[in-house]
Amino acid sequence: MPDKVLVYSRFPKAMTARFAERFDLMITNGKPPAETFSAAELSDVRAIITSGSTLMGAKHMDVLPALKTIICYGTGYDGVDLAEAAKRGIAVGNSPGANAASVADIAMTLMLATTRRLLPADNYVRSGDWANAKPSPLMSAQAGNVGRKVGIYGMGAIGRKIAARVAAFESDVAYHSRSRHDVPYRYEPSLAALVAWCNVLMIAVRAGPDTHRIIDAEMLRRLGPDGFVVNISRGSVIDEASLVAALTDKTIAGVGLDVYEKEPHPPDALTRFPNVVLTPHVGGHTLESHAAMQGCVMANLEAFFAGRPLAYPVGADG
Amino acid sequence: MPDKVLVYSRFPKAMTARFAERFDLMITNGKPPAETFSAAELSDVRAIITSGSTLMGAKHMDVLPALKTIICYGTGYDGVDLAEAAKRGIAVGNSPGANAASVADIAMTLMLATTRRLLPADNYVRSGDWANAKPSPLMSAQAGNVGRKVGIYGMGAIGRKIAARVAAFESDVAYHSRSRHDVPYRYEPSLAALVAWCNVLMIAVRAGPDTHRIIDAEMLRRLGPDGFVVNISRGSVIDEASLVAALTDKTIAGVGLDVYEKEPHPPDALTRFPNVVLTPHVGGHTLESHAAMQGCVMANLEAFFAGRPLAYPVGADG
Numbered sequence: 001m002p003d004k005v006l007v008y009s010r011f012p013k014a015m016t017a018r019f020a021e022r023f024d025l026m027i028t029n030g031k032p033p034a035e036t037f038s039a040a041e042l043s044d045v046r047a048i049i050t051s052g053s054t055l056m057g058a059k060h061m062d063v064l065p066a067l068k069t070i071i072c073y074g075t076g077y078d079g080v081d082l083a084e085a086a087k088r089g090i091a092v093g094n095s096p097g098a099n100a101a102s103v104a105d106i107a108m109t110l111m112l113a114t115t116r117r118l119l120p121a122d123n124y125v126r127s128g129d130w131a132n133a134k135p136s137p138l139m140s141a142q143a144g145n146v147g148r149k150v151g152i153y154g155m156g157a158i159g160r161k162i163a164a165r166v167a168a169f170e171s172d173v174a175y176h177s178r179s180r181h182d183v184p185y186r187y188e189p190s191l192a193a194l195v196a197w198c199n200v201l202m203i204a205v206r207a208g209p210d211t212h213r214i215i216d217a218e219m220l221r222r223l224g225p226d227g228f229v230v231n232i233s234r235g236s237v238i239d240e241a242s243l244v245a246a247l248t249d250k251t252i253a254g255v256g257l258d259v260y261e262k263e264p265h266p267p268d269a270l271t272r273f274p275n276v277v278l279t280p281h282v283g284g285h286t287l288e289s290h291a292a293m294q295g296c297v298m299a300n301l302e303a304f305f306a307g308r309p310l311a312y313p314v315g316a317d318g
Numbered sequence: 319m320p321d322k323v324l325v326y327s328r329f330p331k332a333m334t335a336r337f338a339e340r341f342d343l344m345i346t347n348g349k350p351p352a353e354t355f356s357a358a359e360l361s362d363v364r365a366i367i368t369s370g371s372t373l374m375g376a377k378h379m380d381v382l383p384a385l386k387t388i389i390c391y392g393t394g395y396d397g398v399d400l401a402e403a404a405k406r407g408i409a410v411g412n413s414p415g416a417n418a419a420s421v422a423d424i425a426m427t428l429m430l431a432t433t434r435r436l437l438p439a440d441n442y443v444r445s446g447d448w449a450n451a452k453p454s455p456l457m458s459a460q461a462g463n464v465g466r467k468v469g470i471y472g473m474g475a476i477g478r479k480i481a482a483r484v485a486a487f488e489s490d491v492a493y494h495s496r497s498r499h500d501v502p503y504r505y506e507p508s509l510a511a512l513v514a515w516c517n518v519l520m521i522a523v524r525a526g527p528d529t530h531r532i533i534d535a536e537m538l539r540r541l542g543p544d545g546f547v548v549n550i551s552r553g554s555v556i557d558e559a560s561l562v563a564a565l566t567d568k569t570i571a572g573v574g575l576d577v578y579e580k581e582p583h584p585p586d587a588l589t590r591f592p593n594v595v596l597t598p599h600v601g602g603h604t605l606e607s608h609a610a611m612q613g614c615v616m617a618n619l620e621a622f623f624a625g626r627p628l629a630y631p632v633g634a635d636g
Contacts, residue, residue, distance in 0.1 A: 014458075014459075101462060101463065101464045101487075101488055102462045102464075105430065105434065105462060105463050105487060106434065108426075108430060108487075109427075109430040109431060109434055109436055112423065112426060112427040112430065112431075113427060113430075113431060113436060116423065116424065116427055116600070116604075118427055118431060118436070118595070118597065119437070119440060121596075121597040121598060121600055122437060122595055122596050122597060124598050125584060125589065125596040125597065125598050126589040126596060130582040130598040131582050131583050131584075133582070139598065139600070139603075140332075141332075141603050141604055141605050141607075141608055142603075142604060142605065143604060143605050143606070144419060144420045144423060144604030144605065144606045144607060145419065145423050146419045146420075146606055147606075164486050165483075165486045165487060167486070168482050168483045168485070168486030169419075169423060169426075169483060170419055264448040264449050264451070265449050266443060266449075271443065271444040277436070277440055278439075278440050278443040278444060279436065279439040279440060279443065280439055280442050280443050280448040280457065282434070282439055282457070285457075285459050285460075286434075286459055286460060286461060286462030287459050287460065287461050287462065288461070288462045288464055288465075289459075289462060290459055
């Protein structure tokens with residue numbers, strides 16, 4: 001009989017097909033497991049697959065008394081209470097770096113689209129306004145990338161790939177993270193200093209209690225009226241109410257977001273701005289990235305059921 | 319009395335302000351000069367500023383009997399009949415390379431937006447379809463950039479900058495141009511071979527009779543159903559009717575265009591596709607790029623009126 005694995009978050013079927021070939025999958029579609037399965041069925045579940053941002057604290061673990069491993073599909077594990085898991089002897093694994101190129105590419109897409117006003121430009125053509133020579137203040141010349149100051153907050157696998165891409169656009173790169181890394185970019189000792197320096201703030205930091213809403217009204221004021229924010233990390237890093245206020249009163253120039261505090265529910269107010277580009281958390285959503293993340297999940301599950309340490313335990317990637 | 323310069327194409331006032339400080343500008347707003355000025359006024363015009371794509375053949379030159387220099391604002395000079403100009407002893411100048419980074423950036427913006435389906439993604443969020451978990455076939459996972467085959471047609475200043483940017487995305491780069499260049503990218507001996515190999519065809523070739531509608535139905539068939547076209551050169555390089563047909567019957571996967579055969583009039587049919595990104599010829603439209611192009615125009619005009627050879631004569635940049 002194949003090993004049982006509970007699929008805790010909601011995943012499209014295509015993303016779990018490979019696991020279904022090997023394991024006996026219990027699908028919750030993102031609903032609390034007790035709504036779909038009996039206590040008896042849940043009593044011997046030893047392994048779950050979850051998205052890293054799905055909440056997995058003490059009360060969620062209580063429902064799964066035999067739980068011994070939490071495998072996150074993707075890089076993030078911000079929804080998992082690591083201390084609680086450690087206390088219970090639950091091993092937590094993720095997919096480090098597997099989606100880094102794909103996420104870095106969305107960061108660049110958002111930066112380019114926002115700073116060059118791609119959405120208004122496409123609309124200017126499609127609406128016929130260009131053909132009719134209708135004046136458009138949104139179509140005025142903007143600053144380009146040569147010499148642009150791009151600040152990267154977080155220098156993990158994704159931050160490094162963003163930095164390499166930004167440098168190719170002839171922009172200046174600086175970064176801030178908890179510690180200095182061996183990378184050829186200038187280190188700023190504080191987030192506040194990075195924000196004051198940069199024109200585009202790229203958020204690539206790992207989410208957690210210490211970064212919760214760290215991009216607040218004061219940080220946005222420091223970024224200034226020519227400044228842009230791009231976030232491909234987690235929505236919790238930005239105080240969304242302050243972001244909406246900063247866009248409303250033009251404290252900043254624009255924003256590109258792939259992630260939101262409450263997904264899939266971005267603030268309605270955000271969707272009304274022309275200087276905003278919004279994507280539905282698709283950073284890691286490429287064929288290669290899914291294949292790589294699925295490879296990590298499979299390796300973690302195989303190791304677990306073979307009684308070995310996880311192939312990709314959380315934290316091992318620094 | 320300041321020297322007279324006829325502004326032959328239609329330019330926003332902000333783009334000619336610097337010239338107005340030094341020269342006595344005659345503004346046509348893109349209309350035939352004889353509609354705005356008398357034959358007497360035109361009889362001693364020795365210098366004009368024009369966009370490179372504005373038609374400037376024998377019959378246009380006939381209206382300006384004293385014309386001795388045609389200064390193109392930008393890199394292109396495809397509208398100018400060079401042989402006719404040479405016959406009349408008219409020096410033609412341009413702004414080589416001044417907009418290369420800015421145009422390369424729009425090429426990357428179009429490639430990323432098209433391949434990652436940015437416009438449908440933004441619409442998926444804004445419409446509320448994401449919040450309502452509405453299934454969307456357009457939001458399925460797509461191929462990413464790692465290992466993507468990007469073919470660059472043309473390896474001038476813009477093609478080189480595109481290549482450097484593409485390489486940073488971990489894609490494979492190959493190119494075709496009339497001759498092999500000293501660049502670290504693979505050379506394909508023919509456009510057809512490049513098109514057959516690549517997943518994204520970046521058109522960065524100088525427009526002219528030899529490239530007129532060279533991207534035709536057969537080339538698009540070679541590119542294939544997973545292939546994308548990005549054009550930031552000139553609209554005349556693509557047979558637009560064949561492009562619309564290829565999008566209609568899914569011969570190719572998508573297209574990103576900054577330029578069109580008849581600007582500002584892209585084919586209506588193009589604006590109906592969701593897998594198309596359209597920008598209103600804004601490739602060189604950044605503050606730095608305008609400043610650099612204006613610098614070239616000024617240098618050319620100063621040299622001309624001082625009786626020296628043009629600072630940036632057409633063709634000198636290879």
